Amino acid sequence: GDSVTQKEGLVTLTEGLPVMLNCTYQTIYSNAFLFWYVHYLNESPRLLLKSSTDNKRTEHQGFHATLHKSSSSFHLQKSSAQLSDSALYYCALSDQNTGNYKYVFGAGTRLKVIA
Amino acid sequence: GGIITQTPKFLIGQEGQKLTLKCQQNFNHDTMYWYRQDSGKGLRLIYYSITENDLQKGDLSEGYDASREKKSSFSLTVTSAQKNEMAVFLCASTDRDSDYTFGSGTRLLVI
Numbered sequence: 754g755d756s757v758t759q760k761e762g763l764v765t766l767t768e769g770l771p772v773m774l775n776c777t778y779q780t781i782y783s784n785a786f787l788f789w790y791v792h793y794l795n796e797s798p799r800l801l802l803k804s805s806t807d808n809k810r811t812e813h814q815g816f817h818a819t820l821h822k823s824s825s826s827f828h829l830q831k832s833s834a835q836l837s838d839s840a841l842y843y844c845a846l847s848d849q850n851t852g853n854y855k856y857v858f859g860a861g862t863r864l865k866v867i868a
Numbered sequence: 869g870g871i872i873t874q875t876p877k878f879l880i881g882q883e884g885q886k887l888t889l890k891c892q893q894n895f896n897h898d899t900m901y902w903y904r905q906d907s908g909k910g911l912r913l914i915y916y917s918i919t920e921n922d923l924q925k926g927d928l929s930e931g932y933d934a935s936r937e938k939k940s941s942f943s944l945t946v947t948s949a950q951k952n953e954m955a956v957f958l959c960a961s962t963d964r965d966s967d968y969t970f971g972s973g974t975r976l977l978v979i
Contacts, residue, residue: 762908788967797872797970798958843911845968855901856968860910 755780757846759859766866772816772831774862776844779825785848787820787827788856792841801842802829834866870895874959874971881978883951889944889974891959898963900942904928905956905973914957917942946976953978 756779766772778787786805792798804811804820804827811818816831827844841863845856872893881887891900899918903911913926915934923934933945942959959971 759910790968790970795972797972798968799970800967803967855899855913855916858903858911860908 755782755785755846755848755857757844757857757859759842759844759862761862762860763863763865766834766864768836768866768868769833772829772834772838772864774829774842774844774864776818776827776829776859777825778827778844778846780846780848782848783822785846787818788845788847789816789818789827789829790843790845790858792843792861794840798841798843834864836866836868839864839866870969872959872961872969872971874957874974876974877972879974879976881946881949881976883949883978885949885978887946887949887976889946889957889959889976891942891944891971892940893942893959893961893969893971894940895961895963895966895969896939897961897966897969898939899961900936901960901962901968902926902932902934902942902944903958903960905958911958914944949976949978951978 758777788803789801790798791801807822843861844859847856875890901916902914912928914928917936920939935943957974960968
């Protein structure tokens with residue numbers, strides 16, 4: 754079945770340093786959608802980025818990610834971490850060709866930005 | 869804009885108790901989901917429903933029941949709460965033309 758791997762459970766960074774959260778996936782379907790959701794404490798998880806286009810950079814709120822189908826990766830990046838970026842980040846996969854809109858989520862990466 | 873409301877926000881139960889969590893959405897979304905969030909394990913799907921009165925088991929359905937009484941509501945029942953259990957339960961909804969929208973969660977503690 755489909756799976757999403759987020760290797761890092763916790764990433765701790767000093768403010769101003771670049772952010773990179775890893776996401777790799779496995780699927781048999783060629784038209785997979787990849788997503789990044791962000792979950793701030795005491796709020797609802799919300800969509801940060803999504804893509805289904807190979808090798809196209811997607812950006813939102815200072816974050817960016819590029820879907821690379823050749824390496825099955827969709828890493829989340831930001832050039833300079835801010836204290837307010839501290840949150841739980843989920844990578845997710847959806848095979849919408851099958852008509853099944855169920856997402857498969859990774860284990861999540863907690864980003865902690867310190868001063 | 870729409871909203872997903874989960875009630876209660878906090879739930880304290882006793883071991884062996886049957887506990888019910890509720891979720892309401894006004895997006896008119898067809899599909900609704902219940903996930904359990906545990907540290908280091910991500911979001912694990914308990915049940916989902918693709919339309920009113922439909923129920924589909926997820927990977928973590930054992931120990932839970934669900935009910936989709938109408939399109940806008942989806943409830944989850946913990947059939948027998950386990951002592952010292954602590955988790956966050958997240959409800960979400962979606963349809964063909966939208967991404968997942970989540971509620972703010974119900975935090976469960978079993979004493």
